[in-house]
Amino acid sequence: MKQLLKLSAASLLVVGALSVQASTLGDVQAKGYVSCGVSKGLAGFSSADSSGTWTGVDVDVCRAVAAATLGDAQKVKFVPLTAKERFTALQSGEIDMLSRNTTWTITRDASLGLNFAGVNYYDGQGFMVKSSLGVSSAMELSGAAVCIQAGTTTELNLADWGKANGIEYNSVVSDTNAQTLTNYDAGRCDVLTTDASGLYSMRAAASDPSEHVVLPEIISKEPLGPVVRQGDDQWFNIVRWSLNAMITAEELGVTSATVDEVTNNPERERLMGRSGSTHEYVGLTPDWTYQIVKQVGNYSESFERNIGINTPIGIARGVNALWTDGGILYSPPFR
Amino acid sequence: MKKIILDSLGKSQHRGLNFRDMLYNNEARAFFFQIVTFVLVVGLFYTAIGNLFQNIEERGINTGFTFLKNRAGFDILPFLGNYVVDYTPESSNFSVFYVGLINTLVVAFVGIILSTLIGLFIGIARLSNNYLVAKLAGGYIELFRNVPILLQILFWYNLFINLFPHPKQSFAFFDIMFLNQRGLYLPKPIPEDGFLLVALSLLVGIIASYFVKQHYKKKHELTGIHTSTWPFSVALILGLPIIIFLVLGSPLQFDIAVLGKFNLRGGMNVVPEFLALTFALSVYTATYIAEAIRSGIEAVDKGQKEAAAAIGLTPTQSLKLIILPQALRVAIPPTINQYLNLTKNSSLATAIGYPELMSAFGGTVLNQVGQAVEILAMAMLVYLVISLFISLLLNYVNNKMAIQGR
Numbered sequence: 170m171k172q173l174l175k176l177s178a179a180s181l182l183v184v185g186a187l188s189v190q191a192s193t194l195g196d197v198q199a200k201g202y203v204s205c206g207v208s209k210g211l212a213g214f215s216s217a218d219s220s221g222t223w224t225g226v227d228v229d230v231c232r233a234v235a236a237a238t239l240g241d242a243q244k245v246k247f248v249p250l251t252a253k254e255r256f257t258a259l260q261s262g263e264i265d266m267l268s269r270n271t272t273w274t275i276t277r278d279a280s281l282g283l284n285f286a287g288v289n290y291y292d293g294q295g296f297m298v299k300s301s302l303g304v305s306s307a308m309e310l311s312g313a314a315v316c317i318q319a320g321t322t323t324e325l326n327l328a329d330w331g332k333a334n335g336i337e338y339n340s341v342v343s344d345t346n347a348q349t350l351t352n353y354d355a356g357r358c359d360v361l362t363t364d365a366s367g368l369y370s371m372r373a374a375a376s377d378p379s380e381h382v383v384l385p386e387i388i389s390k391e392p393l394g395p396v397v398r399q400g401d402d403q404w405f406n407i408v409r410w411s412l413n414a415m416i417t418a419e420e421l422g423v424t425s426a427t428v429d430e431v432t433n434n435p436e437r438e439r440l441m442g443r444s445g446s447t448h449e450y451v452g453l454t455p456d457w458t459y460q461i462v463k464q465v466g467n468y469s470e471s472f473e474r475n476i477g478i479n480t481p482i483g484i485a486r487g488v489n490a491l492w493t494d495g496g497i498l499y500s501p502p503f504r
Numbered sequence: 505m506k507k508i509i510l511d512s513l514g515k516s517q518h519r520g521l522n523f524r525d526m527l528y529n530n531e532a533r534a535f536f537f538q539i540v541t542f543v544l545v546v547g548l549f550y551t552a553i554g555n556l557f558q559n560i561e562e563r564g565i566n567t568g569f570t571f572l573k574n575r576a577g578f579d580i581l582p583f584l585g586n587y588v589v590d591y592t593p594e595s596s597n598f599s600v601f602y603v604g605l606i607n608t609l610v611v612a613f614v615g616i617i618l619s620t621l622i623g624l625f626i627g628i629a630r631l632s633n634n635y636l637v638a639k640l641a642g643g644y645i646e647l648f649r650n651v652p653i654l655l656q657i658l659f660w661y662n663l664f665i666n667l668f669p670h671p672k673q674s675f676a677f678f679d680i681m682f683l684n685q686r687g688l689y690l691p692k693p694i695p696e697d698g699f700l701l702v703a704l705s706l707l708v709g710i711i712a713s714y715f716v717k718q719h720y721k722k723k724h725e726l727t728g729i730h731t732s733t734w735p736f737s738v739a740l741i742l743g744l745p746i747i748i749f750l751v752l753g754s755p756l757q758f759d760i761a762v763l764g765k766f767n768l769r770g771g772m773n774v775v776p777e778f779l780a781l782t783f784a785l786s787v788y789t790a791t792y793i794a795e796a797i798r799s800g801i802e803a804v805d806k807g808q809k810e811a812a813a814a815i816g817l818t819p820t821q822s823l824k825l826i827i828l829p830q831a832l833r834v835a836i837p838p839t840i841n842q843y844l845n846l847t848k849n850s851s852l853a854t855a856i857g858y859p860e861l862m863s864a865f866g867g868t869v870l871n872q873v874g875q876a877v878e879i880l881a882m883a884m885l886v887y888l889v890i891s892l893f894i895s896l897l898l899n900y901v902n903n904k905m906a907i908q909g910r
Contacts, residue, residue: 253871260565260874281874282565302766313766314686319857320871324578328593331579339767340579342868343857352857355665356685357776359766399564 193265193397193404194238194452202244205231206258206267209249209345212370213476213484214270214290223247227268229471230289230395232464233411234266237457242464251345253320256281259398266408267396270364272322277396286409288394289468291488291497293387294326295365297372300382302359307386314339316358318349323363326389346371364391366476366484373481407451414440414458416500418467420491425466428459440503447503458503468498560877571873572598578868580859583775584610597869604861605886611782611860612847612890618786619846620839623793628823630798641794649791654852656788661780661856668776671768680760682768687779691758692772698755705748709740716740777858781850789846793839800835801827833905840898844891851887861886 197203207215207227215225223245232242248264259267260282270292271277273285296307304310317324319342331338341358343349350371353361361368365387372378395412397405418424421437428441439445441462442455451457465471472489476482490496526532560567576597580586585603589595630641648656665685669675674684682689713736720731749755761771804827812822854863866883870876 253867256871256874257876260563260876276872277874280566282560282563310766312764312769319863319868324868325872328577328579332593338579339582341581341857342859342863344854344863344867348855348857351662352665355662356670357665400562 193401194407197238197265201239202246203231203235203238203266204246204248204264205234206248206250206255206264206269207231208269209251209347211270211346211367212374213480213482214366214370215247215249215268217247217249224475226289226471226475227270227393227395229415229465229475230268230408230412231266233415233461234395234408236460236464237407237411237414237453240454240456240460242460251320252318253344256283259283259396262398265397265404270367270393271396272364272391273394274322282399283396284399284405286395286397286405287412288392289412290366290393292364292366292391292393294323294362294389294391295368295387296384297353297361297368297381298359298384300380304382304384307384307388308334308336310338310360311336312338313360314341314358315360315362316341316343316349316353317362318342318346319344321363322389322391327362330388350374364393366393366482369482369484370476373483403452407453410447410451411457411461413500414461414503415465415468415471416491416498417503418458418462419469420493420500423462423467424470425463428462436503445504556877566873566875567878569878571869571875571878572596572601574873576600576869576872578872580864580868581775581777581857582773583607583778583859585859585864597865597873600869601861601865601882604859604864604866607778607858607864608847608850608860608862608886609890611778611785611850611853611858612843614782615785615789615846615850616843618782619789619793619842622786622790623839623842624797625794626790627794627797627801630794631801645791645794648787653784653788653849654855657781657784657852658855660784661776664776664780671763671766674763674768680758682761682771684768685776686767686773687776688774689761689768689771690774691760692770694757694759696755696757698752701752702745702749702755706741706745709742709744713737713740775858777853777856780856781853781858785846785849789842789849792842792845796835796838796842797831799838800831800833803834804830829905833907836898836902836905840895840902843894843898847890847894848887 205228207223207225210216211225213225215223215227217223228245228247231245231247235245236242248258250258250264250267250269252269255267255269255271256277258264266286268289270290271285272292273288277283278285296310298304298310315327315338317327317340324340324342327338327340330336338360339358341352343352346367349361349363352358354375361371363371365383368383372381372383375381395408397408417440421434421440423437423440431443432438435444439447441459442448442457448455448457466474472486473479476484478485486494486496488497490498492499557567573596575593576595576599577593579593580591580600580603585591585606588606589599589602591599591603626641626644629637630645632638632641668683668685671684671686674682674689676682680691713733716736717733720733724730759770759772761768761773763769808826808830809822812826813819817825850860851862851866853860854867857863861883866879870879873879
């Protein structure tokens, strides 16, 4: 009888865990933190330091959502995921949002029960080789062994590109970034391929960055952005507009340092929640965007702090500059 | 207590079916609770599965098996599965399933053979009268059995790719075989016209040597004259195909790997992922098999060995004819379990990227199409079928080996 009770209890747990959560916002506010899926460690995007503090541009999106919904950017529980685990973790409700350098594609957006809430980094797939190989173009790579991470769009792009350009290669697939890098370092493969930002990040982490060359070819479009589950439009809007708030703040010149200044720019006052009622539409307090900029900063601050030209990763804004500065970063208006 | 039950049973026999009596009847109560348990368990599973599918549908996740027909679009580390299926990125997701399945089976097959050989050797060595040999075998078992298998796989793999040289400085054996950090490169046999005859003659040789052996065995039983049959076997199994091979003018070419710009190209590349995985699994599983063999040998009564010695059998003969046949009877069931474990442990290959079922199909395809329930159910079914097949096969062997009742 005791066993029967145990069994029933266990089964009830299964049934309970499977039921749909009605409102992600309600859940997040009830438990007091945002559960955010990130990478297992990609410097500049999401990585933890020795004291367990997470930093990176992807991490900042999680923090912005926590600042908007809970008023505290620190109330995030980071869940490190491999590329292979990430969508299942989101689909099953283990995490509230995914911010893990994830490429927006139609397959993922339309068939996985997920929604991409925007783009926080415009990327493209590139190649890195050791300088000692003397290769200067990806077109010279025929016959090479290529290290690649499992379960990524990178795998698909590489196959398409190899076919289109008649380049034969052996793919050496690993589960994690770390093993991919180990394989490349040990010489299991000649070439490492992933998003160009990832290559710069890995090159910066190498013992001697000058030993590695990132080849000039970019073979794909990789718009990276935060992802949420389908079927909760309120949560989708919160994540999308938290990111847009960071971009708009940069456009309006609001930084974490100047956020408290009151100006007579109506758009800026609207963004800061000092006028207008955008907060009601997403079900948050009036200061939700203020908290984002105050605690996390605008897009430019986040970029320069984590991957900008003055960091070891050293990526220039390029296409990720605002549309007003010649880039393609563009937020719909806050009104 | 017993009396009361007997009484109530007695009464119910007189009065026919009575609810009150049923309530106090132990058997009826036990039956009732079993029915309730069964209904509850089935009901809970039914609700859970129904709930699962409802949620999947509500979240807009694709369901069904149509993804199997879609183009896979990614490359797989070239190994046996790729060659057998002729895999390219243009192949379907279902071909990935086959590639993974073949790669799993080849690891299981090679691993089972290798672990049995190592296990048999170590198990016997552990009982050796030689102090050093026995202690070395014991040390081997303690060392490899007590380190987690995943760690061992990662250790051997990383050791392999870091220890062996770059393709440009490969270790060459007679300039036909090469070993470097990208694996072992063997000459790839390319059969030409007439090679089928050579293969057929090998088969004929094996069958013929079996009959020769049967013939002399019968003679031995009838007359007691022992004839050594191995010269016949060698002549038939090796000699016959070689003669036909030479007569037909060597209808077999070899493709030998040559150094390209980055890699050795051509030949047959046995990838380091396979070597590391098979080695780690064999070495680990062998420790358990060795212990099973030892328990089998120790289960044979000491008198058997003494009796064998008394009738003049050499130690080798006594081991082969008296001890092992009886020892295997005890050792086979636990060994079967280890074969099953080895097969299931092969799914740990996903850590080093060997493209077996869980890595290629349960990992990459799952991530590209996102249908976890269907894909994992398929993978589970495959492991179930493989495991059941292995146990069926070995149960058959076990029955053959069991003591025949008279």
